[in-house]
Amino acid sequence: MPDSSQQITPRIIVTTDFSLESERAFYHALAIAVARQARLTILHTGSESRDAVPWHKFPGVRETLAGWGLLPADAPRAAVAETLNVVVAKMSVRDDDPRQGITDYLRKHPTDLLVMATEGRAGLARILNPSVADTVSYLTNSHTLMLPQHGRNFVDPSTGRTQLRRVLCALDSDHDPRPAVAYLRQWLPALGGDADMQILWLQTGQPDAVQDILLPQAPGQTWRQEQRSGEPTKTIIETAREFGADLLVLNVRSPLSPMARMRGNRNDRVLRELNIPLLSVPIL
Numbered sequence: 001m002p003d004s005s006q007q008i009t010p011r012i013i014v015t016t017d018f019s020l021e022s023e024r025a026f027y028h029a030l031a032i033a034v035a036r037q038a039r040l041t042i043l044h045t046g047s048e049s050r051d052a053v054p055w056h057k058f059p060g061v062r063e064t065l066a067g068w069g070l071l072p073a074d075a076p077r078a079a080v081a082e083t084l085n086v087v088v089a090k091m092s093v094r095d096d097d098p099r100q101g102i103t104d105y106l107r108k109h110p111t112d113l114l115v116m117a118t119e120g121r122a123g124l125a126r127i128l129n130p131s132v133a134d135t136v137s138y139l140t141n142s143h144t145l146m147l148p149q150h151g152r153n154f155v156d157p158s159t160g161r162t163q164l165r166r167v168l169c170a171l172d173s174d175h176d177p178r179p180a181v182a183y184l185r186q187w188l189p190a191l192g193g194d195a196d197m198q199i200l201w202l203q204t205g206q207p208d209a210v211q212d213i214l215l216p217q218a219p220g221q222t223w224r225q226e227q228r229s230g231e232p233t234k235t236i237i238e239t240a241r242e243f244g245a246d247l248l249v250l251n252v253r254s255p256l257s258p259m260a261r262m263r264g265n266r267n268d269r270v271l272r273e274l275n276i277p278l279l280s281v282p283i284l
Contacts, residue, residue, distance in 0.1 A: 009087070010038040014115040015102055015132075017044065018057040021117035021149050026059040027157045028147060028277075029115040034070065034160070035190035037085035041109070044092045045101035053092040061088050068160035099135045106140040113187065114144040118271065134267060134280075137252050141282040143183065144252070151275040154191065154246050162193035168245040170202045170236045171281060175251070177213050179284040184249065185216050191247070192220070201225045202239050204232040233266045237273045245276060252280045 014029035016022040026042065033040040042058055061080060065071040071079055081087050095101030106114070118133040137144035147153070154164040167188065171180055188197060201215060201223060215223035228235050240248055250267055271278055 010036045010113070011041070011109075011111045012036070012038045012113045012115065013041045013043055013106070013109075013111040015043050015045070015098075015117075016059065017046075017098070018054070019117070021147070023059055024153060024157065025115050025117045025145075025147050027064070027160070028145065028153070028155045029113075030061065030064060031155045031160045031162060032113065032115070032187075032190045033086050033088075034065075034084055035162075035193075036187075038112075039087045039089070041089045041091055041111075043102065043105060044090075045095050045098040045105075046092070047094065047096045048092070049094065050092065055090065055092075058090050064160075067158065070160070099132050099139075102132070102136045103139045106136065106142060110140075111142060114140075114142045116144060116146055118146045118148060131268070137280045137282075141252065143187075143282065144280045146271065146278045146280065148271055148275050148277070151271075151277065152246070154277060162191060164188075164192040164246045165195060165197055166243055166245050167192075167197060167199045167247045167249060168202060168236070168240050168243055169199060169249040170204065170232075170239075171249065172251045172283070173203050175283050180249075180281045181213070181216065183281065185218055185221070189218075189220060194220075197221050199223045200239070200243055200245075202236065203227045204230065204235045233269055236266075236270060240270075240274050240276070245274070247277050247279060248274065249279045249281060252282045 012029050012033050014025050016026060029040060044053065062071060062075055062077065065080065066073045066075060071083060093101040093105050114137065116133040118131050133144060133146045155162050169184065171177055197220060199221060201213060213225060215225060217223060228239060248270060250270065267278065267280065
């Protein structure tokens with residue numbers, strides 16, 4: 001019988017297409033992996049055969065950790081696991097469509113956190129070529145940290161230090177919030193570093209629809225709840241600006257039909273308007 005006290009290693013996957021945007025996603029994923037002592041998979045999807053995969057273009061884990069002062073410059077590959085308790089794997093999936101390739105991989109290898117760069121498309125671009133991050137998050141029901149192409153970071157790429165101080169949670173009020181609260185309580189410290197963090201739980205809509213939620217008060221985290229009326233998406237954007245949110249937490253949403261993409265969904269609009277990282281949380 002297995003030892004029930006043994007901790008399960010958290011799993012993090014970050015996707016890369018070797019662009020500067022995906023490099024930013026890698027820095028975030030690596031910093032979180034160090035904080036959680038997680039298993040980190042760096043996943044590339046492309047049309048190349050395995051023999052033609054440009055492995056040299058994958059981001060350098062040891063070089064980055066040495067730059068952050070966490071490993072000596074000449075540290076061997078084994079030092080990442082032996083010193084930091086972080087297990088790293090670099091994987092490549094052959095598929096012309098990154099949405100399909102990443103989705104297939106995640107269905108076989110579920111993750112606790114998916115980290116992806118996103119372009120926050122608008123107009124015709126969103127209709128013809130919807131966001132990879134949105135689509136994958138929806139199809140795999142994954143907790144997904146989306147980093148806008150030209151948005152703010154909360155991990156310093158030169159030091160690995162996190163700067164996440166204010167988190168706005170605006171989850172759908174007609175679903176049980178307890179799984180999301182439990183997940184955030186566990187993962188937010190890895191995103192926020194050592195400084196205290198403020199978490200605002202926003203509920204939109206009519207007062208009679210507001211849920212009575214028991215919010216945690218964990219060390220380094222101050223949670224509070226607020227209710228506001230008005231059109232939900234507009235209210236979320238206005239509150240995020242007033243609060244000075246560094247991270248927004250929303251439920252996974254992705255309209256997949258062409259007509260729905262033409263209108264755009266809440267997450268599309270929020271990413272475009274606020275240009276801050278978004279953590280999409282599945283409805284469980």
